[in-house]
Amino acid sequence: METRELRYFVAVAEELHFGRAAQRLGIAQPPLSRAIQQLERRLGVALLERTSRAVALTDAGAVLLREGRAALDAVDAAGRRTRRAAHAATGGPDLVLVTKAGTAGELLSKLLDAYAAEAGAVTVDVLLCGPGEQEKLLRDGRADVALLHRPFDSTAGLDTEELRTEGQVALLPAGHPLTARAHLRLADVTALPGLPMPYVLAPDGTYVDGSGPPFRSHEQLYQLIALGRASAVLPEECRAHLPRDVAAVPVLDAPTVTTVIAWPPQSRSRALAGLVRAATRL
Amino acid sequence: METRELRYFVAVAEELHFGRAAQRLGIAQPPLSRAIQQLERRLGVALLERTSRAVALTDAGAVLLREGRAALDAVDAAGRRTRRAAHAATGGPDLVLVTKAGTAGELLSKLLDAYAAEAGAVTVDVLLCGPGEQEKLLRDGRADVALLHRPFDSTAGLDTEELRTEGQVALLPAGHPLTARAHLRLADVTALPGLPMPYVLAPDGTYVDGSGPPFRSHEQLYQLIALGRASAVLPEECRAHLPRDVAAVPVLDAPTVTTVIAWPPQSRSRALAGLVRAATRL
DNA sequence: CCGGATCGATACCCGAGAGGTATCGCTGCC
DNA sequence: GGCAGCGATACCTCTCGGGTATCGATCCGG
Structure with missing residues (x-):
């Protein structure tokens, strides 16, 4: 399998549309159709279900999308690291x-x-x-x-x-009643009236979007909290950079970071x- | 970078000889030379030092050999897993x-x-x-x-x-004096006179060739031990399959497996x- | 129910480039 | 110094990747 074929397939699998995928790849649609057909023939596997109105991944196609992305990353990595190994000698x-x-x-x-x-x-x-x-x-x-x-x-x-391991702290507007407490529990800070969290901690430890206002940087988040528009739970380490009008209270049962x-x-x-x-x- | 180029480079880097590499790849030597030159030009990096008598890897070439092997494995994996995902539906x-x-x-x-x-x-x-x-x-x-x-x-x-974790045991010919002991230390069994180990445990936990006779299977190893020609240290689990004329004694300070x-x-x-x-x- | 729009597949053409053969130039060795 | 070994170069061929034009199927608005 050539990386060109993999790139083509990944583009089609992501767009689920030959025309858009071809545009993204900077080629015309017919060669793309043929390349995918050839890939399917070589693998002996149907990768896409096409009706003339829609394109869908087969199970095997889903596997190739996942594995193909990893393979393309590995090829890119090989090139980048090689280039960097050479440039390191000349100041990179x-x-x-x-x-x-x-x-x-x-x-x-x-x-x-x-x-x-x-x-x-x-x-x-x-x-x-x-x-x-x-x-x-x-x-x-x-x-x-x-x-x-x-x-x-x-x-x-x-x-x-x-x-290093550290606990997490709840960030609240200075002067909020809860800031008087020495420590909190997650239940205390989720769903605070008027202080929604822009994101919430999912049970598996990842962040998912919450109900609070979106933000682009920590500074923005801190400002929203200081304004009494949001709250958040972050690792202790953030205390070093907090503005004065944001208070931090340890959350005992938040997962350790x-x-x-x-x-x-x-x-x-x-x-x-x-x-x-x-x-x-x- | 195309996988074809990577395959070519890996072949040359492994053989350090364009002729042999070309033979291994099933192509003639000139196209191989050109492909490598083109790869070097595209990366903007010298990968090989060639004199007309010898070929050597540059530092960047060594990086590309390592990363390229991983990338080729990833591409192969993508193809194999895709094929298997499809064939699983038909009895594979x-x-x-x-x-x-x-x-x-x-x-x-x-x-x-x-x-x-x-x-x-x-x-x-x-x-x-x-x-x-x-x-x-x-x-x-x-x-x-x-x-x-x-x-x-x-x-x-x-x-x-x-x-599961388990300790390791020394394997010795039945009747050897040490088999009377309840347990041993590594120092007791390394360099036993007349009972060399076909492999030895390196400090980092890997096996390296030792001074004993080579063997191809566990049965061969057991037979060599039974004949009084070798000794070995293996995980406890092997006791289940030992022939009667091979004895196992725990080695207290061997690394846990x-x-x-x-x-x-x-x-x-x-x-x-x-x-x-x-x-x-x- | 029909005509147009959309989308993937097919037909056909062209040029780049991958691969082959012949040969050169360099180097180490007998 | 002649020869053998090896990588690079010159030159040719032909496959195949990519382009344009078009077809065939399907969906949709009127």
Whole structure:
């Protein structure tokens, strides 16, 4: 199977529409139809159910979509890491570390300082991204190592070392009655009248959209809370950056957050090993 | 990057010889030279140092060899799993479980029985292979799930659940003086005069070749031990199959062996989840 | 119930590029 | 210095990927 065929199939499987997929790929529709037919013939498997009005994935097609995305990521990763290995010799970064914007600030700077002080330390670039993007960046080679937060981020398929565990705190407007309490329970802060959460913690530890107003950054969230328009539950670490008009109260029964350093298992470079070692020594 | 180019590069990088690589790939040498040049041009990276007498990998080339193998495995896996997903509907196996030949017999049959008794159980094929091959089979899609033994097998990049832990025993000819002891230490059995080990446990838990005679199967190994030509250290579980003329004595300070069930993180099918659940309930 | 719109498949053509053969240029060795 | 081994180059062929035009089926509005 060629990566071209995989890319074509993934595009069609995502769009479920040959015309749009062809447009996205920058080719005409007929060659795309033929390429998919050829792929099906070569695999001996029907991947798509087409009527002349709609396209749907077969079970096998769903498998190829999932596995094909992973394979394309792996191919991309091979190219990116190779290029970076070469450019590292001419001033590029040797390692790219990615973390969610607005998290692990203290821990990260301590880690970078500790690593930079080591013998043989190499250039480390830091990349900030939105939630859920880190794993993608690791898998497709744009990053080499990440700071993740269990159980929010998935660490499936990654090697990890635990760095720190912390509880979570509820963020409320300063002066709210509950801020007088020494600690809270989840039941106290979910569904506070007038203070909806922009997101809620699902039972499996991931965030899902809640009823509160949307926000784009931590600053926005803090401002919404200070204005008495929202509340939130976040790891303790956020207390370091809170404005004065937002109060934090520990939530005893919120799941514990573990910060881990994670990397793709097959890319065990010397530089990466050094960084991981520095991290575990913190 | 196309998989064809990756396959070509991996062949050359492994052979370090364009002629042999071309032969292995079933093409002539000139197109291979050109394909590699084109790959280097497209990546903008020198992958190979060629003199007219020898070929060597550059640092970037070594990265591409490692990452490229993983990417090719992922592409193969996508094709194999897709084909299997389709053939499962027409009588093929839904899941392929792989384990090292000669290990986990008792545990495996209990697992298969327990799973088969579940509602919604699907066909499970069992594949036996040599040491170190299981991870490869999982990564390239020939198998879906494996029984591995830590610390001998690497579980990097796999999701795992622990099933059982056990100590290790020294295998000696029946009647050997040490068989009178209730337990031993590693120091007692390494370098026994006249009883060399065909392999030795390296400090990191992997096997490396030792000074003893080579063997191809557990039966051969047992026979060598019975004849007084070798000794070995194996997980306790092997006691179930030992012939009468081989004695087993626990080795207190040998590393504990953990049997785990492992699967590639992105292939979380319903059938696989059921099998894993059955395994953890054992 | 019919005509147009939509969408995937087919027919046909063209050019890029993958692969083959012949040969060159360099290097180490007897 | 001649020769053998090896990778690179020159040049040819032909497959196949991609484009345009069009068909056939289906849905929908009037």
